[in-house]
Amino acid sequence: MLVSLVKWYQIFLIMLEGKLDMTYDYDLFVIGAGSGGLAASKRAASYGAKVAIAENDLVGGTCVIRGCVPKKLMVYGSHFPALFDHAAGYGWKVGEAQLDWEHFITTIDKEVRRLSQLHINFLEKAGVQLIPGRATLVDPHTVEVQTRHGASVQRQKVTADKILIAVGGRPIKPDLPGMEYAITSNEIFHLKEQPKHIAIIGSGYIGTEFASIMRGLGSEVTQIIRKDLILKGFDEDIRLEIQEGMINHGVRFIKNTLVEAVERVPEGLKLTLSGEHTEPIIADVFLVATGRSPNIEALNLENAGVDIVPSSIEGPGYSTMNAIAVNQYSQTSQPNIFAVGDVTDRINLTPVAIGEGRAFADSEFGNNRRVFSHEDVPTAVFSTPEAATVGMTETQARSQLGDDAVKTYRTRFRPLFHSLTGASEKTMMKLVVDGNTDKVLGAHMVGESAGEIIQGVAIAVKMGATKKDFDATVGIHPTSAEEFVTMR
């Protein structure tokens, strides 16, 4: 009896060993603790999955460390000088205001580090193991993480049933002489001194936002753009309104012009230009905000059979940018490897990376297979004036439905707040409507709190509200937002 029990025990051990051979260290290994990776790892762990996440920088990713959050804090800081001016219209006597740049930059940095620690705590609470270090793919189920300890590097191989790549992107500079003198959005958060004159290339939202921020803070700002209008892809009325508003706030635009080279001269940085404007510019800081590239180079994707696609970044020097190719479930060409967020270059926004990450985790670990919808994603440009938008632009609607089927409603007015400030600020709102079905296809706004207002409107647009539904909604008076339900 005893002999046969021992025999069975030995057989059991052999079977267990065989089983262990087929199992992995983790159910899910996530590369990158930014918006998408953090959301996906915590959601997967909530379903009982054994999850680890690798991060080779501060936990939080672009948004928390060098994107949305510190930028928005800078936006808030940049609004004060105008508010001090406006206060006078209401009878306030405000003394001379002065910005303590060092205090401004260091308190933002402190807040960023506090948030990073908070995200580490959230991971711990969720039961996700954080492995600091740079991860690369060894094969479809194996990842190597290199962790630096001073001068030495420790290498660790881990296996996982599924791998999620959420490594985001990074700013890139065009291939021009003197680009070593240029900074990107990564460095602007750590400038030791406030620039007297900052020159910016790039007409996307990042260049536009920093132009407004630096102008608001009191720097002289020159934004150099390749065409004649910023914010390609946004509704034309919005683009015009923001650019005009920024000019009103003192941003100088140099249009239809390219930067050819940068050199250091005794007065600062000299930018050689070509195109409509050829007179060189001297600035003390030069910000390049012309594009971002998915962080795929160091991942060794080829070891795991993960395919790439050309990314959408256009312009000189950007022709070789690639993103990870995924299907609607964020699955790559290797069925057990997935990718979310900026590394896939779909819609490069934090809530999208989070949404894709959660949809992946629900599908693969939560028994709830679902697709994240990339339709009607609202977005804001935190310029001064601020803008926000959801749904189709007028141009998109006209090209999809035909000119006769599109109705637009537009209003432009001076907000009540400015009736006493004397400022020439305007707010503009626009609805794009399908004339056949009455459905609101797009809502666009330039003006104070546009992001806050469009967030609410986006619910209606996403639900398929008609113009009649908007009209049937009672406004909140007196607000600017009520104009969205009173436009005729």
Ligand SMILES: Cc1cc2nc3c(=O)[nH]c(=O)nc-3n(C[C@H](O)[C@H](O)[C@H](O)COP(=O)(O)OP(=O)(O)OC[C@H]3O[C@@H](n4cnc5c(N)ncnc54)[C@H](O)[C@@H]3O)c2cc1C
């Ligand atoms: C200046 C700026 C302002 C922005 N403002 C906004 C905004 O207002 N609203 C908005 O919605 N979006 C904004 N964005 C975009 C937003 O930050 C990104 O869309 C979002 O962070 C993408 O999330 P992600 O998870 O794909 O990547 P990320 O958040 O970039 O995270 C990727 C992480 O992976 C890590 N990593 C990379 N390679 C490896 C590796 N091999 N091993 C381990 N770790 C690795 C990186 O260090 C990083 O922490 C802004 C971006 C910038 C640059």
